[in-house]
């Protein structure tokens with residue numbers, strides 16, 4: 001099958017859906033790999049490396065005109081115009097973007113959004129949310145360390161003692177756990193909060209302290225279980241108690257990393273303007289939830305601002321700032337998903353009895369499949 005890989009066109013998107021490593025594997029499976037010239041250059045994958053892997057370097061129209069197109073982000077209007085009706089598309093297509101999905105259906109594409117894969121053991125190797133959130137958690141701490149005008153570790157020097165940085169992580173999914181692990185490696189003292197009590201053990205195993213908030217009613221206990229591993233909106237009574245506990249920690253924190261997300265909804269506000277005012281000058285907040293509205297109302301998506309003496313980082317594509325490894329992991333996720341739709345005997349199939357394929361299928365035959 002002809003597989004096309006265009007250069008990503010979204011602003012700040014440095015990742016690529018196929019690396020020379022995965023290109024080699026797809027070529028070995030008998031596919032013709034059409035890589036747009038320069039597609040991997042921002043991720044340190046040069047054209048020559050793709051050629052060495054057996055791929056062909058082509059122009060934009062040829063890459064987008066392939067039978068199967070592999071992308072990072074959903075195609076824009078220009079890209080859709082170059083794609084063939086009846087072609088297949090695999091990428092991070094944003095399952096909650098209804099107009100975007102309608103545009104894919106309108107273009108006659110059979111499309112798969114990898115973010116929609118279930119959080120099951122079998123789907124782990126193609127879990128793009130995890131592979132990219134892991135990188136975001138790491139990079140958030142790297143950025144915080146860069147913006148913070150003090151040390152992370154405790155130091156005892158001839159010129160006196162330097163205190164360890166206090167880090168608060170709000171939301172302990174994949175990104176939050178990596179943020180804790182990274183901050184720990186740098187020597188910080190860390191506290192973390194999540195709505196799901198099940199993460200307490202994970203937080204403690206990384207050497208951080210869990211901010212306990214009691215679950216007093218049946219409604220609170222039920223909501224805390226979430227659904228499918230994801231958080232559900234918590235009752236206001238619980239959020240109020242969480243706010244009091246979080247406010248105390250944030251006031252003492254040097255760094256706050258927020259990652260709290262609820263799929264398909266605006267991110268919950270966890271750090272209010274009052275809390276920001278209570279922080280020491282020079283403190284840093286990295287709001288990983290910035291693309292979903294942010295966990296702090298003072299965050300400005302896509303930029304870094306200083307408010308009340310606190311630096312707020314609203315970077316919306318942290319994974320793209322670690323382009324080579326983000327691409328390497330994403331490309332392996334894509335390769336694993338392709339095993340489900342590209343059988344060894346050739347052709348392209350959509351096995352709807354496969355729960356991963358069924359969950360990821362967004363559009364087919366001109367209609368949006370997602371309810």
Ligand code: NAD
Nearest residue numbers: 119120124130171172173174194195229231259260261268
């Ligand atoms: P996410 O990015 O959707 O959300 C980040 C975190 O924010 C979550 O832990 C969520 O509980 C938390 N959160 C939401 N509202 C909050 C609030 N008001 N206060 C504090 N925290 C809040 O999460 P994710 O990283 O995608 O992980 C979601 C779940 O899926 C986790 O349980 C994770 O362990 C699980 N998971 C399972 C698999 C698998 O089994 N294959 C793979 C990856 C992740």
